[in-house]
Amino acid sequence: MSDIRKRQEIELDVTDMAFGGRGLARIDGLAVFVDDAVAGDRVRARIFKKKKRHAEAKTLEVLSPSSDRVEPACIYAAHCGGCKWQHLSYEKQLFYKTLQVGEALEHIGGIEGVSVLPALASPRAFHYRNKMEFTCTDSRWLLPEELANPDVIKDAAIGLHVPGAFDRVLDIHECHIQPEMASPLLNFIREEILASGLPMYGLRSHEGFWRFVMLRHSLIDDVFMVNLVTKEADESILKPMAERIRTAFPKVCSVVNNVTRRKAGVAIGEEEILLSGEPAIYDAIGSFRFKISANSFFQTNTAGAEKLYGKVAEYADLKGGEKVLDLYSGTGTIPIFLSEKASEITGIEIVESAVADARENCLENGVENCRFLLGDMKDVLPALDIQPDVIIIDPPRAGMHPDVVSRILVLAPERMVYVSCNPATMARDLAMMHKDYEVLEVQPVDMFPHTFHIEAVAKLRRRQG
Numbered sequence: 001m002s003d004i005r006k007r008q009e010i011e012l013d014v015t016d017m018a019f020g021g022r023g024l025a026r027i028d029g030l031a032v033f034v035d036d037a038v039a040g041d042r043v044r045a046r047i048f049k050k051k052k053r054h055a056e057a058k059t060l061e062v063l064s065p066s067s068d069r070v071e072p073a074c075i076y077a078a079h080c081g082g083c084k085w086q087h088l089s090y091e092k093q094l095f096y097k098t099l100q101v102g103e104a105l106e107h108i109g110g111i112e113g114v115s116v117l118p119a120l121a122s123p124r125a126f127h128y129r130n131k132m133e134f135t136c137t138d139s140r141w142l143l144p145e146e147l148a149n150p151d152v153i154k155d156a157a158i159g160l161h162v163p164g165a166f167d168r169v170l171d172i173h174e175c176h177i178q179p180e181m182a183s184p185l186l187n188f189i190r191e192e193i194l195a196s197g198l199p200m201y202g203l204r205s206h207e208g209f210w211r212f213v214m215l216r217h218s219l220i221d222d223v224f225m226v227n228l229v230t231k232e233a234d235e236s237i238l239k240p241m242a243e244r245i246r247t248a249f250p251k252v253c254s255v256v257n258n259v260t261r262r263k264a265g266v267a268i269g270e271e272e273i274l275l276s277g278e279p280a281i282y283d284a285i286g287s288f289r290f291k292i293s294a295n296s297f298f299q300t301n302t303a304g305a306e307k308l309y310g311k312v313a314e315y316a317d318l319k320g321g322e323k324v325l326d327l328y329s330g331t332g333t334i335p336i337f338l339s340e341k342a343s344e345i346t347g348i349e350i351v352e353s354a355v356a357d358a359r360e361n362c363l364e365n366g367v368e369n370c371r372f373l374l375g376d377m378k379d380v381l382p383a384l385d386i387q388p389d390v391i392i393i394d395p396p397r398a399g400m401h402p403d404v405v406s407r408i409l410v411l412a413p414e415r416m417v418y419v420s421c422n423p424a425t426m427a428r429d430l431a432m433m434h435k436d437y438e439v440l441e442v443q444p445v446d447m448f449p450h451t452f453h454i455e456a457v458a459k460l461r462r463r464q465g
Protein backbone atom coordinates (compact mmCIF):
# COMPACT_ATOMS: atom_id res chain seq x y z
CA MET A 1 0.00 0.00 0.00
CA SER A 2 1.28 3.44 -0.91
CA ASP A 3 2.55 5.68 1.89
CA ILE A 4 1.80 9.00 0.20
CA ARG A 5 0.62 11.79 2.49
CA LYS A 6 -1.70 14.77 2.26
CA ARG A 7 0.08 17.93 0.95
CA GLN A 8 2.88 15.79 -0.50
CA GLU A 9 4.21 16.84 -3.91
CA ILE A 10 4.60 13.93 -6.24
CA GLU A 11 5.26 13.06 -9.90
CA LEU A 12 2.50 11.05 -11.52
CA ASP A 13 1.94 9.25 -14.82
CA VAL A 14 -1.70 9.78 -15.71
CA THR A 15 -2.98 6.69 -17.50
CA ASP A 16 -6.74 7.17 -17.82
CA MET A 17 -9.64 9.59 -17.49
CA ALA A 18 -11.86 9.01 -14.47
CA PHE A 19 -15.62 9.34 -14.17
CA GLY A 20 -16.19 13.02 -13.34
CA GLY A 21 -13.56 14.28 -15.75
CA ARG A 22 -10.29 14.05 -13.82
CA GLY A 23 -7.12 12.25 -14.84
CA LEU A 24 -6.41 8.92 -13.15
CA ALA A 25 -3.00 7.70 -11.98
CA ARG A 26 -2.09 4.70 -9.82
CA ILE A 27 0.60 4.36 -7.21
CA ASP A 28 1.06 0.89 -5.70
CA GLY A 29 -2.59 0.07 -6.37
CA LEU A 30 -3.86 3.37 -4.95
CA ALA A 31 -6.07 5.30 -7.40
CA VAL A 32 -5.14 8.99 -7.56
CA PHE A 33 -7.66 11.36 -9.17
CA VAL A 34 -5.75 14.28 -10.65
CA ASP A 35 -7.36 17.67 -11.36
CA ASP A 36 -6.42 19.36 -14.67
CA ALA A 37 -4.60 16.30 -16.01
CA VAL A 38 -5.12 14.26 -19.16
CA ALA A 39 -4.35 10.58 -19.81
CA GLY A 40 -0.80 10.44 -21.18
CA ASP A 41 0.48 13.38 -19.10
CA ARG A 42 3.34 13.16 -16.65
CA VAL A 43 2.62 15.79 -14.01
CA ARG A 44 3.96 17.20 -10.76
CA ALA A 45 0.96 17.29 -8.44
CA ARG A 46 0.06 17.99 -4.83
CA ILE A 47 -2.03 15.49 -2.87
CA PHE A 48 -4.91 17.28 -1.16
CA LYS A 49 -6.96 14.32 0.02
CA LYS A 50 -5.87 10.84 1.11
CA LYS A 51 -8.32 8.03 1.86
CA LYS A 52 -7.83 4.28 2.31
CA ARG A 53 -8.53 3.37 -1.33
CA HIS A 54 -7.92 6.57 -3.22
CA ALA A 55 -6.26 9.97 -3.14
CA GLU A 56 -6.95 13.28 -4.86
CA ALA A 57 -4.31 15.58 -6.28
CA LYS A 58 -4.03 18.88 -8.12
CA THR A 59 -1.67 19.35 -11.04
CA LEU A 60 1.04 21.92 -10.29
CA GLU A 61 3.02 21.45 -13.51
CA VAL A 62 2.71 19.33 -16.64
CA LEU A 63 6.18 17.79 -16.96
CA SER A 64 5.49 15.92 -20.18
CA PRO A 65 2.20 16.62 -21.98
CA SER A 66 -0.03 13.93 -23.41
CA SER A 67 -0.25 13.84 -27.21
CA ASP A 68 -4.02 14.25 -26.71
CA ARG A 69 -3.59 17.74 -25.22
CA VAL A 70 -4.66 20.72 -27.31
CA GLU A 71 -4.40 24.46 -26.70
CA PRO A 72 -7.74 25.58 -25.18
CA ALA A 73 -9.65 28.15 -27.24
CA CYS A 74 -10.60 30.00 -24.08
CA ILE A 75 -8.32 32.10 -21.85
CA TYR A 76 -10.37 31.12 -18.78
CA ALA A 77 -10.23 27.36 -19.48
CA ALA A 78 -7.78 26.50 -16.68
CA HIS A 79 -9.89 28.28 -14.05
CA CYS A 80 -13.53 28.17 -15.19
CA GLY A 81 -15.99 25.49 -14.09
CA GLY A 82 -17.86 25.75 -17.41
CA CYS A 83 -15.57 23.62 -19.60
CA LYS A 84 -13.19 21.26 -17.82
CA TRP A 85 -12.01 19.39 -20.94
CA GLN A 86 -10.99 22.16 -23.34
CA HIS A 87 -7.38 21.00 -23.13
CA LEU A 88 -8.35 17.53 -24.45
CA SER A 89 -8.80 17.02 -28.21
CA TYR A 90 -12.47 16.73 -29.20
CA GLU A 91 -11.85 13.30 -30.71
CA LYS A 92 -10.49 12.06 -27.36
CA GLN A 93 -13.34 13.68 -25.44
CA LEU A 94 -15.73 11.53 -27.48
CA PHE A 95 -13.55 8.46 -26.94
CA TYR A 96 -13.53 8.84 -23.14
CA LYS A 97 -17.21 9.72 -22.98
CA THR A 98 -18.05 6.50 -24.86
CA LEU A 99 -15.78 4.53 -22.56
CA GLN A 100 -17.38 5.99 -19.44
CA VAL A 101 -20.89 5.04 -20.56
CA GLY A 102 -19.74 1.43 -21.08
CA GLU A 103 -17.86 1.38 -17.76
CA ALA A 104 -20.87 2.74 -15.86
CA LEU A 105 -23.10 0.00 -17.30
CA GLU A 106 -20.56 -2.66 -16.34
CA HIS A 107 -19.30 -1.42 -12.97
CA ILE A 108 -22.37 0.34 -11.57
CA GLY A 109 -25.13 -1.63 -13.31
CA GLY A 110 -23.36 -4.99 -13.53
CA ILE A 111 -24.63 -5.18 -17.12
CA GLU A 112 -22.00 -6.74 -19.35
CA GLY A 113 -21.63 -7.21 -23.09
CA VAL A 114 -23.88 -4.33 -24.18
CA SER A 115 -23.02 -2.74 -27.50
CA VAL A 116 -22.13 0.89 -26.73
CA LEU A 117 -21.73 2.73 -30.03
CA PRO A 118 -19.10 5.49 -30.41
CA ALA A 119 -20.49 8.81 -29.12
CA LEU A 120 -22.14 10.94 -31.80
CA ALA A 121 -20.30 14.27 -32.06
CA SER A 122 -22.14 17.51 -31.41
CA PRO A 123 -22.89 19.21 -34.77
CA ARG A 124 -20.95 22.18 -33.34
CA ALA A 125 -17.96 21.68 -31.04
CA PHE A 126 -18.03 25.39 -30.09
CA HIS A 127 -20.83 28.00 -29.98
CA TYR A 128 -23.36 25.24 -29.33
CA ARG A 129 -25.07 26.41 -26.13
CA ASN A 130 -28.35 28.23 -26.61
CA LYS A 131 -28.54 29.32 -22.96
CA MET A 132 -25.90 30.79 -20.66
CA GLU A 133 -26.36 32.05 -17.14
CA PHE A 134 -23.77 34.51 -15.84
CA THR A 135 -23.61 35.29 -12.11
CA CYS A 136 -23.24 38.86 -10.84
CA THR A 137 -21.12 39.34 -7.74
CA ASP A 138 -19.57 42.13 -5.68
CA SER A 139 -16.38 40.13 -5.19
CA ARG A 140 -14.48 39.16 -8.31
CA TRP A 141 -12.21 36.11 -8.41
CA LEU A 142 -9.00 37.23 -10.09
CA LEU A 143 -6.99 35.22 -12.61
CA PRO A 144 -3.28 34.90 -11.69
CA GLU A 145 -2.38 37.51 -14.35
CA GLU A 146 -5.07 39.89 -13.03
CA LEU A 147 -3.73 39.77 -9.45
CA ALA A 148 -0.82 42.08 -10.25
CA ASN A 149 -2.90 44.60 -12.22
CA PRO A 150 -3.87 47.57 -9.99
CA ASP A 151 -6.47 48.80 -12.54
CA VAL A 152 -8.63 45.68 -12.36
CA ILE A 153 -12.09 46.29 -10.85
CA LYS A 154 -12.28 43.95 -7.87
CA ASP A 155 -15.75 44.62 -6.49
CA ALA A 156 -17.78 43.56 -9.54
CA ALA A 157 -17.86 40.58 -11.87
CA ILE A 158 -20.35 39.02 -14.25
CA GLY A 159 -19.33 35.55 -15.21
CA LEU A 160 -18.92 31.90 -14.40
CA HIS A 161 -17.81 30.07 -11.27
CA VAL A 162 -14.46 28.54 -10.42
CA PRO A 163 -15.21 24.76 -10.14
CA GLY A 164 -16.93 23.83 -6.90
CA ALA A 165 -16.87 27.38 -5.47
CA PHE A 166 -20.23 29.14 -5.19
CA ASP A 167 -18.64 32.49 -4.23
CA ARG A 168 -15.73 32.61 -6.71
CA VAL A 169 -16.84 34.19 -9.95
CA LEU A 170 -14.58 35.02 -12.89
CA ASP A 171 -15.36 38.15 -14.89
CA ILE A 172 -15.98 36.51 -18.27
CA HIS A 173 -15.61 38.64 -21.41
CA GLU A 174 -15.59 35.88 -24.00
CA CYS A 175 -17.21 32.46 -23.82
CA HIS A 176 -16.68 30.09 -26.74
CA ILE A 177 -19.53 27.69 -26.13
CA GLN A 178 -22.26 30.31 -26.56
CA PRO A 179 -23.10 31.88 -29.96
CA GLU A 180 -20.38 34.30 -31.12
CA MET A 181 -22.51 37.41 -30.80
CA ALA A 182 -23.35 36.58 -27.18
CA SER A 183 -19.93 37.73 -25.88
CA PRO A 184 -20.15 41.32 -27.20
CA LEU A 185 -23.76 41.36 -26.01
CA LEU A 186 -22.70 40.30 -22.50
CA ASN A 187 -19.93 42.93 -22.48
CA PHE A 188 -22.39 45.65 -23.49
CA ILE A 189 -24.75 44.57 -20.69
CA ARG A 190 -21.83 44.56 -18.22
CA GLU A 191 -21.05 48.20 -19.08
CA GLU A 192 -24.72 49.10 -18.66
CA ILE A 193 -24.85 47.36 -15.28
CA LEU A 194 -21.65 49.02 -14.05
CA ALA A 195 -22.98 52.43 -15.18
CA SER A 196 -26.39 51.88 -13.51
CA GLY A 197 -25.14 52.86 -10.05
CA LEU A 198 -27.02 49.88 -8.55
CA PRO A 199 -24.94 47.41 -6.51
CA MET A 200 -23.88 43.92 -7.48
CA TYR A 201 -25.29 41.09 -5.36
CA GLY A 202 -23.08 39.68 -2.60
CA LEU A 203 -23.11 35.90 -2.73
CA ARG A 204 -22.33 35.79 1.01
CA SER A 205 -24.10 38.95 2.23
CA HIS A 206 -27.21 38.43 0.05
CA GLU A 207 -27.36 42.20 -0.34
CA GLY A 208 -27.27 44.04 -3.66
CA PHE A 209 -29.37 44.41 -6.80
CA TRP A 210 -27.87 42.64 -9.85
CA ARG A 211 -28.02 38.83 -9.58
CA PHE A 212 -27.73 37.13 -13.00
CA VAL A 213 -27.57 37.87 -16.69
CA MET A 214 -29.11 35.06 -18.69
CA LEU A 215 -28.81 34.93 -22.47
CA ARG A 216 -30.93 32.62 -24.63
CA HIS A 217 -30.52 32.17 -28.37
CA SER A 218 -32.77 30.78 -31.07
CA LEU A 219 -30.76 28.91 -33.68
CA ILE A 220 -33.54 28.90 -36.28
CA ASP A 221 -34.37 32.63 -36.05
CA ASP A 222 -30.90 33.79 -34.88
CA VAL A 223 -32.40 36.06 -32.21
CA PHE A 224 -31.62 36.49 -28.50
CA MET A 225 -33.54 36.84 -25.27
CA VAL A 226 -31.88 38.76 -22.43
CA ASN A 227 -33.10 37.95 -18.94
CA LEU A 228 -31.85 40.38 -16.28
CA VAL A 229 -32.30 38.77 -12.87
CA THR A 230 -32.42 41.22 -9.98
CA LYS A 231 -33.26 41.26 -6.28
CA GLU A 232 -35.76 44.09 -6.67
CA ALA A 233 -37.87 45.48 -9.50
CA ASP A 234 -36.82 48.90 -10.83
CA GLU A 235 -38.45 49.59 -14.18
CA SER A 236 -37.25 53.22 -14.24
CA ILE A 237 -33.67 51.92 -14.66
CA LEU A 238 -34.31 48.63 -16.44
CA LYS A 239 -36.73 49.71 -19.18
CA PRO A 240 -34.45 52.38 -20.73
CA MET A 241 -31.53 49.93 -20.38
CA ALA A 242 -33.52 47.27 -22.27
CA GLU A 243 -34.18 49.76 -25.09
CA ARG A 244 -30.46 50.62 -25.31
CA ILE A 245 -29.58 46.90 -25.47
CA ARG A 246 -32.04 46.34 -28.31
CA THR A 247 -30.85 49.41 -30.21
CA ALA A 248 -27.21 48.29 -29.98
CA PHE A 249 -28.09 44.63 -30.74
CA PRO A 250 -31.12 44.43 -33.07
CA LYS A 251 -31.03 40.63 -32.85
CA VAL A 252 -32.20 40.92 -29.24
CA CYS A 253 -35.95 40.55 -29.63
CA SER A 254 -36.83 40.07 -25.98
CA VAL A 255 -35.62 41.61 -22.71
CA VAL A 256 -37.25 40.40 -19.51
CA ASN A 257 -36.59 40.96 -15.82
CA ASN A 258 -36.92 38.12 -13.31
CA VAL A 259 -37.10 39.37 -9.74
CA THR A 260 -36.04 37.02 -6.96
CA ARG A 261 -35.50 37.72 -3.29
CA ARG A 262 -34.66 34.08 -2.56
CA LYS A 263 -31.14 33.44 -1.28
CA ALA A 264 -30.68 30.32 -3.40
CA GLY A 265 -28.46 30.93 -6.44
CA VAL A 266 -31.09 30.17 -9.06
CA ALA A 267 -31.97 32.58 -11.84
CA ILE A 268 -35.72 31.88 -11.72
CA GLY A 269 -37.71 34.86 -10.47
CA GLU A 270 -40.83 34.97 -8.32
CA GLU A 271 -42.02 37.69 -10.66
CA GLU A 272 -41.29 38.27 -14.37
CA ILE A 273 -41.56 41.69 -16.02
CA LEU A 274 -41.41 42.16 -19.78
CA LEU A 275 -39.06 45.12 -20.34
CA SER A 276 -38.96 45.29 -24.14
CA GLY A 277 -39.97 43.24 -27.19
CA GLU A 278 -41.49 39.75 -27.11
CA PRO A 279 -42.13 37.67 -23.96
CA ALA A 280 -40.57 34.55 -25.53
CA ILE A 281 -38.42 33.28 -28.38
CA TYR A 282 -38.98 30.20 -30.57
CA ASP A 283 -36.63 27.48 -31.75
CA ALA A 284 -37.03 24.38 -33.88
CA ILE A 285 -36.19 20.72 -33.51
CA GLY A 286 -36.93 18.82 -36.71
CA SER A 287 -39.95 20.39 -38.36
CA PHE A 288 -41.48 21.56 -35.06
CA ARG A 289 -41.25 24.99 -33.43
CA PHE A 290 -41.08 25.39 -29.67
CA LYS A 291 -41.84 28.40 -27.52
CA ILE A 292 -39.05 29.21 -25.06
CA SER A 293 -39.80 31.56 -22.18
CA ALA A 294 -37.12 32.82 -19.82
CA ASN A 295 -37.58 29.88 -17.44
CA SER A 296 -38.67 27.10 -19.81
CA PHE A 297 -36.61 23.93 -19.96
CA PHE A 298 -35.22 23.43 -23.46
CA GLN A 299 -32.30 21.22 -24.50
CA THR A 300 -29.25 23.54 -24.38
CA ASN A 301 -27.69 22.25 -27.61
CA THR A 302 -30.41 22.72 -30.23
CA ALA A 303 -28.62 21.02 -33.14
CA GLY A 304 -27.51 18.23 -30.79
CA ALA A 305 -31.12 17.76 -29.63
CA GLU A 306 -32.14 16.91 -33.18
CA LYS A 307 -29.53 14.11 -33.24
CA LEU A 308 -30.62 12.93 -29.81
CA TYR A 309 -34.31 12.84 -30.67
CA GLY A 310 -33.49 11.19 -34.02
CA LYS A 311 -31.92 8.35 -32.04
CA VAL A 312 -34.92 8.19 -29.70
CA ALA A 313 -37.19 7.88 -32.77
CA GLU A 314 -34.98 5.16 -34.28
CA TYR A 315 -34.94 3.11 -31.04
CA ALA A 316 -38.69 3.62 -30.42
CA ASP A 317 -39.24 2.15 -33.90
CA LEU A 318 -42.85 3.38 -34.09
CA LYS A 319 -45.02 1.99 -36.87
CA GLY A 320 -47.91 4.42 -36.46
CA GLY A 321 -50.48 2.67 -34.30
CA GLU A 322 -48.70 2.58 -30.93
CA LYS A 323 -49.74 4.02 -27.61
CA VAL A 324 -46.68 5.74 -26.17
CA LEU A 325 -45.89 6.97 -22.67
CA ASP A 326 -43.25 9.71 -22.37
CA LEU A 327 -42.05 9.92 -18.78
CA TYR A 328 -40.49 13.23 -17.63
CA SER A 329 -41.79 15.04 -20.70
CA GLY A 330 -40.60 18.61 -19.94
CA THR A 331 -42.06 21.02 -22.48
CA GLY A 332 -43.30 18.17 -24.66
CA THR A 333 -40.48 18.18 -27.18
CA ILE A 334 -40.08 14.39 -27.47
CA PRO A 335 -43.84 13.63 -27.75
CA ILE A 336 -44.28 16.36 -30.37
CA PHE A 337 -41.18 15.17 -32.26
CA LEU A 338 -42.65 11.62 -32.35
CA SER A 339 -46.29 12.63 -32.76
CA GLU A 340 -46.59 11.81 -36.47
CA LYS A 341 -45.40 8.24 -35.87
CA ALA A 342 -47.70 7.20 -32.99
CA SER A 343 -51.40 6.84 -32.43
CA GLU A 344 -51.33 8.64 -29.05
CA ILE A 345 -48.66 9.90 -26.67
CA THR A 346 -49.11 10.69 -22.97
CA GLY A 347 -46.44 12.83 -21.33
CA ILE A 348 -45.98 13.11 -17.56
CA GLU A 349 -44.14 16.02 -15.97
CA ILE A 350 -43.90 17.60 -12.52
CA VAL A 351 -43.35 21.28 -13.48
CA GLU A 352 -46.62 23.10 -14.07
CA SER A 353 -45.21 25.72 -16.46
CA ALA A 354 -43.52 22.98 -18.53
CA VAL A 355 -46.86 21.17 -18.89
CA ALA A 356 -48.52 24.46 -19.91
CA ASP A 357 -45.72 25.05 -22.48
CA ALA A 358 -46.11 21.47 -23.76
CA ARG A 359 -49.84 21.99 -24.35
CA GLU A 360 -49.17 25.33 -26.04
CA ASN A 361 -46.42 23.76 -28.18
CA CYS A 362 -48.96 21.17 -29.38
CA LEU A 363 -51.37 23.95 -30.40
CA GLU A 364 -48.59 25.90 -32.15
CA ASN A 365 -47.62 22.81 -34.14
CA GLY A 366 -51.13 21.52 -34.84
CA VAL A 367 -50.43 18.33 -32.88
CA GLU A 368 -53.61 16.69 -31.59
CA ASN A 369 -52.57 13.23 -30.40
CA CYS A 370 -50.44 14.24 -27.39
CA ARG A 371 -51.73 14.92 -23.88
CA PHE A 372 -49.79 15.94 -20.79
CA LEU A 373 -50.41 15.03 -17.16
CA LEU A 374 -49.07 17.14 -14.33
CA GLY A 375 -47.60 15.63 -11.17
CA ASP A 376 -44.91 13.60 -9.51
CA MET A 377 -44.15 10.49 -11.56
CA LYS A 378 -44.47 8.16 -8.60
CA ASP A 379 -48.04 9.41 -7.97
CA VAL A 380 -49.26 9.88 -11.54
CA LEU A 381 -47.96 6.68 -13.12
CA PRO A 382 -49.73 4.20 -10.74
CA ALA A 383 -53.05 6.02 -11.26
CA LEU A 384 -52.81 5.86 -15.04
CA ASP A 385 -55.10 3.41 -16.82
CA ILE A 386 -53.22 2.76 -20.03
CA GLN A 387 -51.46 -0.18 -21.67
CA PRO A 388 -48.51 1.41 -23.51
CA ASP A 389 -46.72 -0.30 -26.38
CA VAL A 390 -43.65 1.85 -25.93
CA ILE A 391 -42.33 3.86 -22.97
CA ILE A 392 -39.79 6.66 -23.41
CA ILE A 393 -38.00 7.65 -20.20
CA ASP A 394 -35.90 10.85 -19.89
CA PRO A 395 -35.45 11.40 -16.14
CA PRO A 396 -33.52 14.14 -14.34
CA ARG A 397 -29.88 13.47 -13.36
CA ALA A 398 -30.97 11.59 -10.22
CA GLY A 399 -32.72 8.94 -12.34
CA MET A 400 -35.97 7.18 -11.42
CA HIS A 401 -37.63 6.57 -8.07
CA PRO A 402 -37.71 2.77 -7.36
CA ASP A 403 -41.56 2.90 -7.19
CA VAL A 404 -41.59 4.28 -10.74
CA VAL A 405 -39.36 1.41 -11.91
CA SER A 406 -41.69 -1.13 -10.24
CA ARG A 407 -44.71 0.42 -11.95
CA ILE A 408 -43.00 0.37 -15.34
CA LEU A 409 -42.30 -3.35 -14.89
CA VAL A 410 -46.02 -3.93 -14.23
CA LEU A 411 -47.00 -1.94 -17.35
CA ALA A 412 -44.53 -4.17 -19.24
CA PRO A 413 -44.41 -2.48 -22.66
CA GLU A 414 -42.69 -4.40 -25.42
CA ARG A 415 -40.12 -1.67 -26.09
CA MET A 416 -38.57 1.11 -24.06
CA VAL A 417 -36.11 3.90 -24.77
CA TYR A 418 -34.15 5.33 -21.84
CA VAL A 419 -32.52 8.76 -22.32
CA SER A 420 -30.08 9.98 -19.70
CA CYS A 421 -27.65 12.78 -18.96
CA ASN A 422 -26.07 10.75 -16.17
CA PRO A 423 -24.51 7.37 -17.07
CA ALA A 424 -24.28 6.39 -13.38
CA THR A 425 -28.01 6.64 -12.64
CA MET A 426 -28.82 5.21 -16.06
CA ALA A 427 -26.74 2.13 -15.21
CA ARG A 428 -28.48 1.82 -11.82
CA ASP A 429 -31.98 2.13 -13.34
CA LEU A 430 -31.28 -0.26 -16.21
CA ALA A 431 -29.91 -2.78 -13.72
CA MET A 432 -33.25 -2.70 -11.84
CA MET A 433 -35.06 -3.59 -15.07
CA HIS A 434 -32.45 -5.95 -16.51
CA LYS A 435 -34.18 -9.18 -15.43
CA ASP A 436 -37.20 -8.19 -17.58
CA TYR A 437 -35.58 -5.99 -20.23
CA GLU A 438 -32.57 -6.66 -22.39
CA VAL A 439 -30.41 -3.65 -23.25
CA LEU A 440 -29.97 -4.07 -27.01
CA GLU A 441 -27.76 -1.06 -27.70
CA VAL A 442 -26.64 2.23 -26.19
CA GLN A 443 -25.85 5.36 -28.19
CA PRO A 444 -23.99 8.16 -26.38
CA VAL A 445 -24.76 11.57 -27.91
CA ASP A 446 -22.48 14.48 -27.09
CA MET A 447 -24.62 17.45 -26.15
CA PHE A 448 -21.95 19.14 -24.02
CA PRO A 449 -18.55 19.43 -25.80
CA HIS A 450 -15.56 20.39 -23.59
CA THR A 451 -17.31 19.17 -20.46
CA PHE A 452 -17.15 15.56 -19.24
CA HIS A 453 -20.95 15.31 -19.41
CA ILE A 454 -22.57 12.95 -21.90
CA GLU A 455 -26.12 12.12 -22.88
CA ALA A 456 -26.92 8.49 -23.74
CA VAL A 457 -29.89 6.69 -25.29
CA ALA A 458 -30.54 3.01 -24.50
CA LYS A 459 -32.75 0.68 -26.51
CA LEU A 460 -34.58 -1.89 -24.37
CA ARG A 461 -36.68 -4.89 -25.36
CA ARG A 462 -38.86 -7.00 -23.08
CA ARG A 463 -37.45 -10.49 -22.58
CA GLN A 464 -39.69 -13.28 -23.84
CA GLY A 465 -41.23 -15.89 -21.52
Ligand SMILES: C[S@@+](CC[C@H](N)C(=O)[O-])C[C@H]1O[C@@H](n2cnc3c(N)ncnc32)[C@H](O)[C@@H]1O
Nearest residue numbers: 328329330333349350351375376377394395396
Ligand atom coordinates in the same frame (compact mmCIF):
# COMPACT_ATOMS: atom_id res chain seq x y z
C1 LIG B 1 -33.98 15.65 -18.45
S1 LIG B 1 -35.45 16.58 -18.40
C2 LIG B 1 -36.26 15.91 -19.81
C3 LIG B 1 -37.12 16.87 -20.54
C4 LIG B 1 -37.56 16.51 -21.94
N1 LIG B 1 -37.68 15.09 -22.16
C5 LIG B 1 -36.68 17.16 -22.99
O1 LIG B 1 -36.00 16.45 -23.74
O2 LIG B 1 -36.68 18.39 -23.06
C6 LIG B 1 -36.26 15.81 -17.03
C7 LIG B 1 -37.65 16.35 -16.73
O3 LIG B 1 -38.17 15.61 -15.61
C8 LIG B 1 -38.96 16.47 -14.83
N2 LIG B 1 -39.10 15.83 -13.50
C9 LIG B 1 -38.17 15.81 -12.50
N3 LIG B 1 -38.62 15.10 -11.45
C10 LIG B 1 -39.85 14.65 -11.79
C11 LIG B 1 -40.83 13.85 -11.10
N4 LIG B 1 -40.60 13.38 -9.89
N5 LIG B 1 -41.98 13.58 -11.73
C12 LIG B 1 -42.23 14.05 -12.99
N6 LIG B 1 -41.33 14.82 -13.68
C13 LIG B 1 -40.17 15.11 -13.09
C14 LIG B 1 -38.19 17.77 -14.86
O4 LIG B 1 -39.01 18.86 -14.53
C15 LIG B 1 -37.70 17.81 -16.32
O5 LIG B 1 -38.62 18.48 -17.15
